[in-house]
Amino acid sequence: MRMRERGVSTLGGILLAGLAGILTAVAISDWMVVDVRIVDPDPMHIKVPFPLFIADIASSLIPEEAMEDAEVPPELAANKELILAAVTSLLDAPDSALVKVSAPDALVEISKLGDNLRIAVDADDAVVRCTIPLDGVLYALEQWDWKTFDPDLIFDTLGKADNGPLVTVEVDDGTKVAVNLW
Numbered sequence: 156m157r158m159r160e161r162g163v164s165t166l167g168g169i170l171l172a173g174l175a176g177i178l179t180a181v182a183i184s185d186w187m188v189v190d191v192r193i194v195d196p197d198p199m200h201i202k203v204p205f206p207l208f209i210a211d212i213a214s215s216l217i218p219e220e221a222m223e224d225a226e227v228p229p230e231l232a233a234n235k236e237l238i239l240a241a242v243t244s245l246l247d248a249p250d251s252a253l254v255k256v257s258a259p260d261a262l263v264e265i266s267k268l269g270d271n272l273r274i275a276v277d278a279d280d281a282v283v284r285c286t287i288p289l290d291g292v293l294y295a296l297e298q299w300d301w302k303t304f305d306p307d308l309i310f311d312t313l314g315k316a317d318n319g320p321l322v323t324v325e326v327d328d329g330t331k332v333a334v335n336l337w
Contacts, residue, residue, distance in 0.1 A: 194329030291315030
């Protein structure tokens with residue numbers, strides 16, 4: 156009888172420790188929240204939070220055959236050092252406005268602020284804001300094989316992103332989409 160009680164106690168302890176480990180991993184991991192608000196004609200609000208490590212695990216399950224067509228041009232790999240140097244230089248550069256393009260129906264501004272590249276588009280029908288973590292881009296490119304597109308590029312980049320908005324889109328009909336990292 157004592158063996159059975161101890162076995163149940165041990166199994167319960169293992170399950171409790173496993174659950175505590177999973178909850179801790181989820182609590183300390185980066186979360187992405189996709190927030191969609193549609194105003195008209197049928198109002199809807201959808202908010203989908205998910206931990207990035209689950210998306211990373213899911214992307215690792217993509218069969219290699221599915222990625223065969225995702226080859227990158229050989230010119231890209233040939234310019235690897237130049238691309239890495241450009242991203243490094245941009246990261247080391249002082250904060251500044253880099254590009255400003257004005258058209259009759261839109262204004263596009265690209266600037267460097269801290270370790271981020273900020274893209275702002277103000278068009279007649281939409282306002283878009285995007286933040287790209289340059290240190291994440293550099294890290295992802297350094298890890299990459301430069302042969303085929305790899306979803307890990309995205310997750311390596313996002314792993315270095317600051318908490319807060321990554322992309323926001325507001326359309327003139329009131330629809331709003333936001334992707335935030337927490």
